[in-house]
Amino acid sequence: MIKTDILIIGAGPVGLFAVFEAGLLKLRCHLIDSLPQAGGQCSEIYPKKPIYDIPGYPSILAGELVDNLMEQAAPFKPGFTLGEAAVDIQKNEAGNFIVTTNKGTQHEAPIVMIAGGLGVFEPRKPPIENIEDYEDKGVEYIIKDPEFYRGKRCVIAGGGDSALDWSIFLATKNIASEVALVHRRSSFRGHLDSVQQVMDLADSGKIKLITEAEVVGISGNGKVEAVTIRHERDGDFEYATDHFIPLFGLKPSLGPIANWGLEIEKNAIKVDTLDYATNIPGIYAIGDVNTYEGKLKLILCGFHEGTIALQSAFARIHPDKKNVLKYTTVNGVQGF
Numbered sequence: 001m002i003k004t005d006i007l008i009i010g011a012g013p014v015g016l017f018a019v020f021e022a023g024l025l026k027l028r029c030h031l032i033d034s035l036p037q038a039g040g041q042c043s044e045i046y047p048k049k050p051i052y053d054i055p056g057y058p059s060i061l062a063g064e065l066v067d068n069l070m071e072q073a074a075p076f077k078p079g080f081t082l083g084e085a086a087v088d089i090q091k092n093e094a095g096n097f098i099v100t101t102n103k104g105t106q107h108e109a110p111i112v113m114i115a116g117g118l119g120v121f122e123p124r125k126p127p128i129e130n131i132e133d134y135e136d137k138g139v140e141y142i143i144k145d146p147e148f149y150r151g152k153r154c155v156i157a158g159g160g161d162s163a164l165d166w167s168i169f170l171a172t173k174n175i176a177s178e179v180a181l182v183h184r185r186s187s188f189r190g191h192l193d194s195v196q197q198v199m200d201l202a203d204s205g206k207i208k209l210i211t212e213a214e215v216v217g218i219s220g221n222g223k224v225e226a227v228t229i230r231h232e233r234d235g236d237f238e239y240a241t242d243h244f245i246p247l248f249g250l251k252p253s254l255g256p257i258a259n260w261g262l263e264i265e266k267n268a269i270k271v272d273t274l275d276y277a278t279n280i281p282g283i284y285a286i287g288d289v290n291t292y293e294g295k296l297k298l299i300l301c302g303f304h305e306g307t308i309a310l311q312s313a314f315a316r317i318h319p320d321k322k323n324v325l326k327y328t329t330v331n332g333v334q335g336f
């Protein structure tokens, strides 16, 4: 049984910053995340994209922001249960929450802070029968590090910004040796600028554009060696490639948390904006996972919500102690 003061479900940017704010209140944290690494959407979806609206940083890569948040939380020595999803919550006789993961790890804490973002998110997969046999063997649903594709032949599928942007990136930075973009329609859903760029790159031969077509099969001996493309007019043909990257977006789902007795609205947890508490005393929800009138799904809003929620959590844990707000500039982090 892992015991802590604040059990944070979700190690995205908001959960990570909550560790720092909890540390200033001398509250210890443990984080659970279903992903194998911390950072939430920033690490999983867009680590190499710059963010421009983090106060004090005119521009910072999402991955760098996560590294900084980890460094900022480090003095308070948070614990991590990574690669496991929180699936069950109960209360014990002492009034503490017991949260169990899908792998059976148990955690006990008087306060649960849900920072679950979009929930457990899964990629939308194309309906190809044997696709799962090739996952991580040439099939990827998210591009984490473009360098992984250096010198490789890539088939990207999709018609939105992700498919367009990554096709442009891999083709123009001379990373992939060959880029093919396959899309069911002849028009794209992405930004007009990106669509134009893809058309220009197709004209100059840097991207092979295959529209009104879809990937319907994958073949290869233990790894992707070719895909079968079904073209509306020309029928089926084989296309040699090292990677097949369907970028059809992610399917967010609150998952098991939706059955914990929390008030849910539009796939998010309703909170009181006084302290971001849920309808269950002792459980708070911060960041993208919560909803209230005027909610903005922005990282900086999540930082604020966590800070306020922790003041309230402190009062619940120590009803007899008065908390006086101290500046880090006066005490330094070690002084807390």
Ligand SMILES: Cc1cc2nc3c(=O)[nH]c(=O)nc-3n(C[C@H](O)[C@H](O)[C@H](O)COP(=O)(O)OP(=O)(O)OC[C@H]3O[C@@H](n4cnc5c(N)ncnc54)[C@H](O)[C@@H]3O)c2cc1C
Binding pocket: 009, 010, 011, 012, 013, 014, 015, 032, 033, 034, 035, 039, 040, 041, 042, 045, 046, 050, 051, 052, 053, 084, 085, 086, 087, 115, 116, 117, 118, 119, 120, 121, 254, 255, 256, 257, 286, 287, 288, 289, 297, 298, 299, 300, 302
């Ligand atoms: C492409 C893109 C660009 C963006 N650009 C910006 C931007 O410029 N500025 C900005 O402010 N915001 C931006 N955002 C939004 C921003 O990423 C989110 O607001 C932010 O990630 C929310 O942080 P979070 O910690 O609340 O949730 P998340 O980052 O979603 O992290 C939640 C974590 O909880 C985990 N989790 C969920 N349920 C469970 C469970 N049951 N058990 C265990 N773990 C669980 C998930 O695996 C995930 O790691 C962007 C988003 C995207 C997709």
